[in-house]
Amino acid sequence: MKNLVIFAMLILALSAILSACGGSAPAVPVSSLSVEMSEFKFSPATMIVFVGKEISLNLKNNGAIEHEFAILKKGIVAQIPFDREKQAADILADYRLGPQKSETYTFTLPEAGEYQVICSISGHMESGMTAKLTAVNP
Template identity: 30%
Template sequence: MEGFKFKNFWRSVITVAAVGLLGLCAACASSSSSSKKSATVPIELRIVATEFKYEPNVLEVPAGVPVSLLIDNSRAATEHGLTLVEFGVRLEVRAGEVARKTVVFDRSGEYEFICDLPGHKEAGMKGKLLVKG
């Protein structure tokens, strides 16, 4: 009878340890999965376009991560755009609308963004993008 109790005791200890280990593995997998998801969610940069400026006109982003550029032209009376020549990015947005594009800036440095519609850059629609990293 004592041998039976001893075997049941160790069987219970092993079962509890196995269940605990499985729970720990599931928690680690869940944590790893959620951190992967959050790592791929783009950083949003909201730029408001008006006649004839951007707000903000200086942007800073880390290199190598997805960035969602959002140009908000909802308060403007005319069409505007946002162009970053070095990265091949061009957004154009009608008055009263919003446009978005996801980009990965893979090179550190300082870059100019402009509205390339005729006369807009000359009227003041330009800014700086600082890519850090």
Template identity: 30%
Template sequence: MGDYQFFVLSSLGLLTFIVVISAAILKKKLGIMHGMIISMFYGMNVGLTAGVLLGVTYQGDLFLSTILSMAIGVLAGSLCGVCFGTLSVVEGFMAGLMGGMMGAMVGEMIRVDQSINLIQIFLLLSVSTLFIIPILKTAKDSKVSTKKWMLKPLTLAAFTVLIVIGGDSIAERFEDQKSGQTKPAESHQRKGQTVVLETANMKYSKSLVVVEKDIPITLTLKNMDDIEHDIEIRSTAIKLISESLHNHGENKNMLHLHATPESTETLSFTITESGVYEFYCTIPGHKELGMVGQFIVS
């Protein structure tokens, strides 16, 4: 967790405090339906913001990023709903749960520079909750009697400056640190990418692997079990650079890497098209027991 993650999560924490206080002050002027709308809107946007942030931060560990994102979304939505009653708590809980899950999945599959733009959008949507609350409590036939209404757009503008402009410098450092392999593209292409998959207790160590197309990938299969395992991917987009002992060139559109018990095998390849490619163990019964995963190619 670096400065950018701290900045975004701290902004969400401060914003949640302000939203809850505002909702508590105005709850007598709002109905149950209004409370459900506010809780759902806020929980969903906080979940999406945290999800994209943590998804791209912990790329390769979707389970961790999803659990953390859902927890943040659920907490924000539920706290907002507490002010309006049980139904609003449930609405905020479910919206935060869904937002965190979807955000983490998006963050897992996109580049760092793309994630920063999405985080800014969702964070601004979260901030807009502060203006939805007074709008919902305003009667339909009310009229503007003072110029204090100008404070609302001015406050929104201030938050926009803080999040978009103030956060950009921090975001640039985050992008440099996290995506050193994607920002200097020429350097990344020269070095390639290394992926290590361990097998133990009939499982791969990773079920999701994020790589880039047209980049040399060195895949290492480290078999920790006392039985043999392998990994296979079938696609016309697979281009082998170096082959394993169990792939003698009979099928150029297939990657197959086999490891005997307690051994390590390596091969190199490239994937020429973006997409999602399933990998699995071809030993009878192993795929059915869960030895399956996906290469996500951007």
């Protein structure tokens, strides 16, 4: 009986570890994302989440400078160079983090489709700091 309890606890611990790793390279929609930022990329650069569901975003800046995770409105593709003031209306949500900082945020995507993610800090998107976020129906 004691062995059975230990076994059950091991299974629970293992499934918790596995679900925590789910954000690294999702091929199926998730409701929790873990994204790392650095010079000048997002990792992963392709993400799939559920539409209309609160998504938790565990964001980490592994870089030496400030970065940003900005989700553009569905179907908007940022023009280079990105003029943040002129294109403020194109941004659905944005989260900025200083170097070596991490934070958890939540967001909800209103419609199914593709959303471009960029770092709008001057020169970063131009250096390749973009990602693709896809929202699909549960």
